Every structure is written in structure tokens, then in C-alpha cells.
Amino acid sequence: MLSIQNLEAGYGKVKVLHGISMDVPKGKVVTLIGSNGAGKTTSMRAISGMIRPTGGTITLAAGGQERRIDGLESHKIARFGIAHSPEGRRVFATMSVVDNLTLGAFPRLTRARPRGDVEADLERALELFPRLKERRTQLAGTLSGGEQQMLAMARAVMLSPEVVLLDEPSMGLAPILVDEVFRIIQRLKSEGVTMLLVEQFAAAALAVADYGYVLENGRIATHGPASQLKDDPGVKAAYLGTSH
Amino acid sequence: MTTSPSSSAGLAVRKPNLGLRVVGIVVALAALVFFPIVVPNTYYIHLAETIMIYAILLFGLDIVVGYTGQVSLGHAGLFGIGAYTAGVLAQSGSGMVGASTIWAFGLPIYGTLIVAIAVTAAFGAILALPALRVTGPYLAMVTLAFGTIIQILINEMDFLTAGPLGLKVAKPTLFGHKFDERDYYWLVAAILVIALVVVHRILKSHLGRAFEALRDSPVASDCMGVSVYRYKVYAFVISAGFAGLAGALYTYSEQYISPNTYNFELTVLFLLAIIMGGRKTRTGAILGSLIVVLLPKMLDDITTFRYVATGLAVIVAVGAGITLARGMTTAKRIAIPVIGTVGLAIFSFSLRSVTDWRLTIFGLMILLVVYYLQDGIVGFVRGLFNLGRKASVSVDTTEAEAASHGDALVTTSSDDSKVILDVRGALMQFGGLKALNNVDLSVMSGSIHGLIGPNGSGKSTMMNVLTGIYTPTAGTITYGGREIGGQAPAQIALSGIARTFQNVQLFGEMTALENVLVGLHHTFNANLAEVGLQMPRAKREEAAARERAFSLLQFVGLAYAANEEARNLPYGKQRLLEIARALALDPKLLLLDEPAAGLTAPDIKELVAIIHKIRGHGITVILIEHHMDVVMTVCQTVSVLDFGQKIAEGKPAEIQANEKVIEAYLGGEIGADVAHEAGVH
Secondary structure: OEEEEEEEEEEOOEEEEEEEEEEEOOOOEEEEEEOOOOOHHHHHHHHHOOOOOOEEEEEEEEOOEEEEOOOOOHHHHHHOOEEEEOOOOOOOOOOEHHHHHHHHOHHHHOOOOOOOOHHHHHHHHHHHOHHHHHOOOOEHHHOOHHHHHHHHHHHHHOOOOOEEEEEOOOOOOOHHHHHHHHHHHHHHHHOOOEEEEEOOOHHHHHHHOOEEEEEEOOEEEEEEEHHHHHHOHHHHHHHHOOOO | OOOOOOOOOOEEEEOOOHHHHHHHHHHHHHHHHHHHHHOOOHHHHHHHHHHHHHHHHHHHHHHHHHHOOOOOOOHHHHHHHHHHHHHHHHOOOOOOOOOOOOOOOOOOHHHHHHHHHHHHHHHHHHHHHHHHHOOHHHHHHHHHHHHHHHHHHHHHOHHHHOHHHOEEOOOOEEOOEEOOHHHHHHHHHHHHHHHHHHHHHHHHOHHHHHHHHHHHOHHHHHHOOOOHHHHHHHHHHHHHHHHHHHHHHHHHHHOEEOHHHOOHHHHHHHHHHHHHHOOOOHHHHHHHHHHHHHHHHHOOOHHHHHHHHHHHHHHHHHHHHHHHHOOOOOHHHHHHHHHHHHHHHHHHHHOOOOHHHHHHHHHHHHHHHHHHOOOHHHHHHHHHOOOOOOOEEEEOHHHHHHHOOOOOOOOOOOOOOOEEEEEEEEEEEEOOEEEEEEEEEEEEOOOEEEEEOOOOOOHHHHHHHHOOOOOOOEEEEEEOOEEOOOOOHHHHHHOOEEEOOOOOOOOOOOEHHHHHHHHHHHHOOOOHHHHHHOOHHHHHHHHHHHHHHHHHHHHOOOHHHOOOEHHHOOHHHHHHHHHHHHHOOOOOEEEEEOOOOOOOHHHHHHHHHHHHHHHHOOOEEEEEOOOHHHHHHHOOEEEEEEOOEEEEEEOHHHHHHOHHHHHHHHOOHHHHHHHHHOOOO
């Protein structure tokens, strides 16, 4: 579905990604783990066009055709079906929950993507995230951190996307909400949503993912099926924090 | 590499290409001095004077616009106040046009300049008042109104200003010597150089850092003990002082002043000069002034216009070529400016006369610069050639380590049996919502006190109440035996309460080292004059603070990133930098708001070690955190909030077993698994 070859990206003079290659197959959950500063968020940003890659290719296979999306602007990439739930949520604070969700479907409303039934999808999203249903008319800025995270995820799903990029969905959430976020990811997975997941709780991420990539200093250090990575002593020591 | 003598213990300030800089400065000074001899035409000398006078004003305007990030459309008004103060005071009784001659002060130029600076600076303080309340477009409107009112007042107060008739002022006489155009040019040039040096020193000092800090994050400035209120006023006052100086010099340069000079157009021109030249640089101010004065004149004449258009096309084409070759842009993006400028050059040769097109072309050129070079010309050139804007600090690690043996923290005496912070019945009400509802909190000196609870339960509100960002609706907060509820954030910070922020609040455009230096603001006592003259105390304090800041960066393991702009650091490192900055306050109580959010397991281990070290120095810590492993391993006491109320308090193990806490916060299943996998025993 999403194929990344030798991707390079950075900020100004600082190069963060030194040629990473990854595959996100259709209907699978792939997780990207690594220490802080390894380049996880940068990878996500490069894929969704928030920063312009300086090298490599990103190919999206959807609707029976393959398309190069690297170097395109974010709004065009979104039209091709990549939904980004960014680090730090970034909900539209002065708009209601429902308006935030409707904006998630914006390319569908303008027919840049197949429209489908936006209203029905809105109701489905609210079913999936019951906390949002209770607050559908509330302004997003007045939601608690956990609810804003739910909203950012639900907004991404509203695109009816080919791939969802989830960047740190559990960041800053109470343990009880971390549970809920992972339950939702599990549920989306069972519905066949393709996801690329960046998570600080590497163990939990590997538990839900099919496949994992380990990023070190902007390069892929190792990769493999999630179950295998979980038992890899090197990965365990470095990222799962169980060495002591 | 040249080592600055002021830095002793392993800290060396390295200026790139020092030799080249010296040559550049000598050439520029020589050009400045010899210009009127090489070009004796008084018209050109006068033009050069105007450029220098505008540049002095722009130095000041850049403090407000570039450094504190405020908009001011009032600077033409300030310029007018300076001009008229000098003009009125210089009247000797004979030069007055019309009106009465009772105001015959006949002050010499050194007197009028000083009074003009003082009077304008006072008006600058008035202009600062709206900036304390509003920002952005609102501030633009208010300052615009200020400028307009000044112009109207000058016009109406004809008993003082002779109204629309204007004032005539002769070129100054000093010690019996009457200045001619060339003498006056040299005077202005000398003042320009002095102004440049002084402004540069102010902006590189703790004052300049305070200005930048309040632009990037007002709330963090306040919490670092840098009062936003006070430094905004300072910035406007200093800025106005330079505007007053420029205005007074302008009076003698023009020899006639009238109210309609100081209009809206002039104020916009000043702002444009800053934007085009490039904010936060002195070269940019000079370049901007050069452009706004010369460009309209060059467009007067068809031949010079052809030269300008051709030159511009060549520069843009070459610049585009370089950026393209370096892969910094694509052919598509540079097509429009290249085609546009080449088209303009061709157009210039097809024209017979340029007078009708002058303003249109001037406008188009400005549009081009503002649209394509958002960092201004100087910023663009720097980016093109990768010239670092900041003198980088290089470090001899062995020496630095020896110098900061142990670490950089000041150990405070903590009596473990005493309560350092006591909150009684804290109530924080927003409309109908009680974010904090009658909360009591007692924190023992020298302990690590955990504060946990679901998202939206009032933890961050508690932090904001403790640091003075919110004034509690009711209740008392006693810190070290004193009531601090309702005090200003900067005041609370200086009394020893430091904090980090849940959503990182760093000064993004400043380097890691400079961020910590803002935290060290309280160690500076040097005043404006000492900074301007680089007196020993100012130098000593700066050197000491840099050393200290560096060792604080070492303490959190960020020494390698000292020269990196804070916004370019990865998220986890930004959190550590916030801790270093907070420690710079020499706090007795440190509030950490979700320091582990977004950190991976190994980094969390590092963080826990740092927290232990901090406590080892007797600093009391209040820790808000969702990572239960962190809370459980480091805290002695944990309080739990839910819906603004304290639902439990006790030792970590008790809290973990508390039914209410499990139900409201901890949950079962994955949360526990995650905590377990992240290393809880």
C-alpha cells in the first residue's frame, strides 16, 4: 500500500533521516519504534508532506494505481488518502467536535476523494469514540487532553483513508486512557484500517502491530514481524526498558 | 579560531572568519569617513545623512519588531516627537516663522539631542501601554492611532510648534564652529557608529535575550523571572530613545520641519525597511534604510532605472542558480521571480519615461522581496551561504568538566521535617467550572511529591495557580512561610519556584544555551549604561552566566546541542532543556509538568536519574506524570486529583492499591501491562 524507499529528510541544515525504507502493506499495522530524536516524527511528517523530503521516494498504491507522493503538498497527499493524526493532536480548538470531524472529511466533501456517506461515517466515528459522542457540540479546545487525542484520531479516520499515520496517540494520557487508545487501535485494525504507528510505549505498540521497524539515528537498524521484535534481546534492552 | 579573553574555563566564543570581519569593518568605516570627500556634491551628502538617520531609527524599531515581536506603526510619531523636541529647543528667537517667540531656548545640539532622546523615550513608555494588553492587528491599530494623534498634536499646538508653518532650524554650531553639510555628515556618521555598537551590545546582553524570550513565550518568560510587563516597556522605551535621536538629527539635517512629514506613509516605510533588510540584524537595518531612501530616487530617472532593473535581474538569476544548484529549491518555485525580474529589465528598456510607472514599480519590487525573502535580504543571503548568525560557542570538554566538577546545581539546605509549600482550600473557578475545588496540598521540604489524576482533573491548573499564572478564586498558598497567592509570576519565580510546561514552552528561535541564559537572568545586575559601555561588571556577569549555563546543559546531557536552536531539538531533548532552564533559577521548589511525556523507556531512565540528582541537592520537586513507573519509583508522597478534588493521598504503594484511584485513573488491563513492561517492579 505505502512503500518508502531511501527516504531522506530534515530541517534546514540538519538532516534527520538518512535514507530509510519501509513497507506498509494493506490492512496491516506497522509500528516505527526508536529513541527520542531517532526521526520517528520526522518520518511521519515527510510522508504526509508537512516537510519536503530531500531524497528517496514514497509510493502509494491505491485504487488500482501506484502514485509517487513525495514532494507533493500536504493537502494533495491527503486527497490521495493519507490521514495524519499528528503529534500533539492539533485539533481545531475554536470549532466543535462535529465540525472538526467534518473537516476531516473535507476532501470528500469537495469530491477530491470519493464522497461516500459522510454523515453515516460521522455517526460511526462517534460510535467508535463514545467520549466524543457525549461532547459533539463542545468546542475542541475545551476538551481534556485525552478527548482531544480521540478527536485527532477520529478526524483522521473521517478521511476514509488508505493509510492512517498515528503519531504518539498515547502521549500525555492517563493510564486508563492509554488502555482506551490501544483498544481503539485494535478495533480499527480489526476493521481493516491500514496504520503506521509511532508510540512511546514500544511494547504495547508491538503487541498491536503486525510488523515493526526500529529507527536509530535516522536509519533503520532492524525490522521484522512484531512478535519477533518483541522477543529480540537487543530491541528489548534498548527500547522496551526491561533490562534492569 | 580566536579565543575571547573573557571566557576562562573552557568556554570559547568562536567568531567565524574574524580576520575577514575586521577587514570588512575597516573598509566600511573608511567608506563612511571618506564619502563626503570623494563625493563633494551636497545633494548626495544629504541623501547619505538621511539614510544614516533612518538607520538609527531602524536599529530601535528592530528591537520592538524583530526582538520582542510586536508591531509598531507609531514610530513615525516618535520620530516626529524627537524632531520637534530638538526643533523647538534649538529656536534662538530669530528663526521662528510666524507665531510667538517666547520659546527661545537656543539650546546647543548636545542639549537638544539628549532632551529629544529623553522626551521621546517617555512617549515610548506611553506607546508601550497598549502593547501590554493587545497584540497583533489590534496593537497595529492602536499604535497607528498613536502616530496619527502625534501628527495632529504637532499640527494643532502652534504656540509651541508653529503648526503647519513648520520650524526653521540652522545647522548646529559647536564651540563657535558652524557646521556645514559635510561636518554635519561626519557628526551623524559618528553617532550612527556609536548607536550601532550600543544597540548591538544591548541586544547581545541579558536585556536582548529577555526581549527575545518574551516574543517566543511570554508565559515562560514570566516563569523564568523575566517580567513580560517590565521588559515590554523597556523595549519600547529604548526603541523610542533611538527614534528620538534620529528625529533630532533629522531636524538639523533638513533645517526645516513641518508636521506632514511624520505621517502614515513614513511609518509604513520604516516597517518595510525592517522587513526587506531583515529583522534581528543591524546590517539589515542599514540595508533597509538604503533601499527605502535610494530606490524611489533611482526610479526617478529612466537610465538609472534601467541599471537597477538589469542589476536586479542578474542578482536574482544568479541567486536562483545557486539555490537550484544546491538543491534548496525547485525550478518551478524560482521561475516566477526570475521571469519577473528579467521581464522588468526588458520592460525598462522599452519605456521612454519612468515617471508614470515609478510607484507601481516600487510597489512591485517590495512585493517581490516580502513574498520571496521572508527573512529579508540579509536573512536570505545568510541562508544562501550558510553563514551562522550567532557566534558559536566551542567547548574544550576536558577543561569544562574540570571547571564544573560535580555539577552546576546550587545545593539548598532542606529540612526534611518542614513543610515548604502549604495549599489550603484552593478554589479555582472558570465561569461555572470549578477546575480546583477546595484542594489542600502539603509538600514536605526536600521530598518528591507526585501529583496524578485523569486528564482534565486540575493538575495543570494547580501548577498555574502555584506559579501565579492564575490567581486562585479562594484559598491560601503559603510557600516558605509566606503567602504567595495573587503574586505576579515573575515575582514567584524569583522567590524560588521554577517550573516546566506540559506543552513545551521554549524560546524557539534562541539556542539551547540562550534558553538557559534567560533562566539565569536573575544573576545579572548590570544596567543599560553598563551594558552599552561594556563595563567590567557587565562582562563579568555575562562570562559567569555563560559558564554556568553550559554546565547546566551538561547536567541534563545537552552540552553537545548548546548552539542548536531550541525549536530544532527533538521533543524529548526539549523537555530536558526546559528542566535545565528551570534549574537556572536556583529554585527551592521545582514543578515538573509531565516531563516523561513522549519519552521512550531508556530516556525515561535518564530522566529519573536526573530527578534523583536534583533532589540530592535539596531541591523539592512536585511531579505531574502519567507514567506510573516514574511516579512510583521516585515519589515519597502521591496526591491524586479527580474533577478538581483530591480523592486520595499517601505513599505510592497505597495509591496503587486504592480502589478509587484504580477506577478513576489507573484502569486495569493494558495500562498495568504497559507500566509493567516499562519497568515497574
